[in-house]
Amino acid sequence: MIEVSDIYKSFGENEVLKGISANFEPGKISLIIGGSGSGKSTLLKCMVGLHHPDSGKVIYNGTEFTRLSFEDRIPIRKEIGMLFQNSALFDSMTVEQNIIFSLEMFTDMSKSEKIDRANFCLERVDLAGTNALYPSELSGGMKKRVGIARAITMTPKYLFCDEPNSGLDPQTSILIDELIQELTDEFNTTTVVVTHDMSSVMGIGDYILFLYQGKKNWEGSNKEIAHTDIKELNEFVFASPFMKVAKKSF
Amino acid sequence: MFFTDFGKYLLLIKSVFKKPEKWRIYWKEIFLSMDNIGVGSLSLVAIISTFIGAVMTMQIAFQLVSDLIPSSIIGQINRDSSILELSPTITALVLAGKVGSSISSQIGSMRVSEQIDALEIMGINAPGYLILPKIIAGITMVPLLVIVSIFLAIFGGLAGGAISGAVTPADYIMGITGDFNGYTVTVAMVKAFVFGFVITSISAYQGFYVRGGSLEVGLASTKSVVVSCITILACDYIITALML
Numbered sequence: 360m361i362e363v364s365d366i367y368k369s370f371g372e373n374e375v376l377k378g379i380s381a382n383f384e385p386g387k388i389s390l391i392i393g394g395s396g397s398g399k400s401t402l403l404k405c406m407v408g409l410h411h412p413d414s415g416k417v418i419y420n421g422t423e424f425t426r427l428s429f430e431d432r433i434p435i436r437k438e439i440g441m442l443f444q445n446s447a448l449f450d451s452m453t454v455e456q457n458i459i460f461s462l463e464m465f466t467d468m469s470k471s472e473k474i475d476r477a478n479f480c481l482e483r484v485d486l487a488g489t490n491a492l493y494p495s496e497l498s499g500g501m502k503k504r505v506g507i508a509r510a511i512t513m514t515p516k517y518l519f520c521d522e523p524n525s526g527l528d529p530q531t532s533i534l535i536d537e538l539i540q541e542l543t544d545e546f547n548t549t550t551v552v553v554t555h556d557m558s559s560v561m562g563i564g565d566y567i568l569f570l571y572q573g574k575k576n577w578e579g580s581n582k583e584i585a586h587t588d589i590k591e592l593n594e595f596v597f598a599s600p601f602m603k604v605a606k607k608s609f
Numbered sequence: 610m611f612f613t614d615f616g617k618y619l620l621l622i623k624s625v626f627k628k629p630e631k632w633r634i635y636w637k638e639i640f641l642s643m644d645n646i647g648v649g650s651l652s653l654v655a656i657i658s659t660f661i662g663a664v665m666t667m668q669i670a671f672q673l674v675s676d677l678i679p680s681s682i683i684g685q686i687n688r689d690s691s692i693l694e695l696s697p698t699i700t701a702l703v704l705a706g707k708v709g710s711s712i713s714s715q716i717g718s719m720r721v722s723e724q725i726d727a728l729e730i731m732g733i734n735a736p737g738y739l740i741l742p743k744i745i746a747g748i749t750m751v752p753l754l755v756i757v758s759i760f761l762a763i764f765g766g767l768a769g770g771a772i773s774g775a776v777t778p779a780d781y782i783m784g785i786t787g788d789f790n791g792y793t794v795t796v797a798m799v800k801a802f803v804f805g806f807v808i809t810s811i812s813a814y815q816g817f818y819v820r821g822g823s824l825e826v827g828l829a830s831t832k833s834v835v836v837s838c839i840t841i842l843a844c845d846y847i848i849t850a851l852m853l
Contacts, residue, residue: 409726429734436732447723461731464630 360384361406361517361549366415368401375401376412377573385516388543388550388563393570394595399553400444400521402570406551407439407519408432419517437465440510440548442520446502448494448509454481455490458509465513480508484538500531504538511542518548524556532556536563557602560584569595618814624736625744625810635742642746646708646809647753653707654700654754655761661695662687662762663769670775683776684766684784691762692793693853698845700758701804704751705837709812712743713833716816717826725817740813744806751805752798759797796852803844811837 361383368376375398383389391399404410406417408424417424419435427435448457458477462468468476474490481487484504494502503523510518520539524532540563543550552559560567564581571591579587584596596602629635669683716739719725728735763785770776776784815833819825 404726407730409729433732436730439730441727441730443723443727445722447727449719449724449727450722461733463634464731464733 360420361551362416362418363402363406364416364418366402366405366417367413368398368405368410369413375573376405378415379570379573379575380415381568381575381578383549383551384566385549386543386547387565388539388552389566389568390560390564391551391553391568391570392555392560392595393576397570398573399570403519403521403551403553407441408436437461437513438516440513440515440518442503442506442510442518442523444522444525446494446506448502448505450494452493453490454486454492454494454497454505454508457494457505458512460509461513476512477508480512481505483511483542484508499526500528500535503527503531503535507535507538507542511546514546515548516546518542518546518550520550520552520554522553522555524554524559529558532558533562539563557596557599560596571595617818618810621736621740621814621817622810624734625740627734627737629737629741630733635738638738638742639745642742643750645711646704646743646746647750650704650707650750650754651757653703654758657699657703658691658696658758658761659765659768661699662691662765662767663772665690665695665762666766666770666781667773667775670770670773679780680776681780681784681787683770684763684781685787686784687766687781688763688785688789689793691759691766692797693849694845696758696762697755697797697800697804698841700755701751701801701808701841702838704754704804705808705812705841706834708747709808709833709837710830712809712812713816714826714830716740716813717819717829718816718823720817720819721822721826736817740810740817743809743813747805747809748802749805751808752801755797755801759794796848799852800845800848803848804841807840807844808837811840 363379363381366376366379367374379398379402391402393399401410405412412425415425422435424432424435449460452460455474455477458480459473462473462476477490478487481489484507486501486504486508489497489501494505497505523535523539527535536559539550539552542548554560561581567579567581567584568575569577569592577587577589577592584592587593665687666683669686670680673683719739725735725739728738767778767781770781771778812833815829815836819829
């Protein structure tokens, strides 16, 4: 369980987050949605500790993460897996080295155990046999899947995904969503996804947090989203002609 | 602006020297950096040092035209100039361009592609993992390169003097073997150690705090070379003033 309480964050004069509070529950996929500049990625980065909020709290299972020093955060960080927007794979390392990197740093597993774990993670994302490839040899969708494999190496309790579908074709995008859903169910992770993708919203959004101009504008499930009368939310979710037609069937 | 940057630099250096998560992984990175900085720069340093030694000999001979001054003094001046100033400083300035820009753009690219964020999310001390091996490689390999440079500059002087006829090999060897003060080598090694730290730490700092995209990575790389060169010259003056 992750609790976010009254988070404020500014960059110079630009106030990006204005008092965001929300709860993210285990075993569910929580989506943070909103237009460009609404503060989605900033909120995610405040949650994982890449940004320091000006005020407010981020609490992981009762432990206030925002008050901890870098060293004290390490036990929680080991329970966090993150998929970055551009995958952020270490390009000087092979796929296998990327996946076992955190195991090498933080565990005393033998080489064969680490390779077994890498193979398990790669099989889990349907990329068995790609161990020796370098990130430059992978397609965009494969990089995302390796990013997911790396994120689940340490069997995380918390999985964060920053725009996992960006730059992917619709079919690959659905595959990534299905994978996130399966991993959330399998490991009972608290999964938080920042996305613009409406098919993700309608497909995997157990809980949706809609940000508008740095404030929480709406929260609910994907079943409720079609029946709200919040103007900003409707304009965002049902902006495309396809979604306007689809709305009538909800 | 200067004090803000300097403060950030000191804070970064402080986090670089935190206890590593696992030394075994760091050693691997240290040896890779040593190979990159040391072996990777050896041929460039060798060529530059040999030619500078040769040119120095000819220029000293050109200026010492008096019959009252023995030509063996040419070797002695070339030796002391190479040890005290030319080899440490020229090697450092060359490495600031070659190694410094490479470190800055490597770390800068990792920053803009979120690889540094990924390290931090994993709970790894990113400044320590990325910068400490480079600093250790810098402070060990730059002195070794300077030693090579000193020998080659002196040899270059011998060859240049012999080929041009500026000084005979016998006179030159008499000059380089006479009145040798070992303290000059100590000064050169102190300079090399400091320059190795300056080149790697300043370049890493410029790369680590890049914001933006590939354009900013390029600008950071250029800035790292400029700032490193100025700092090297300033440190050169301070060390010389303090030690001589």
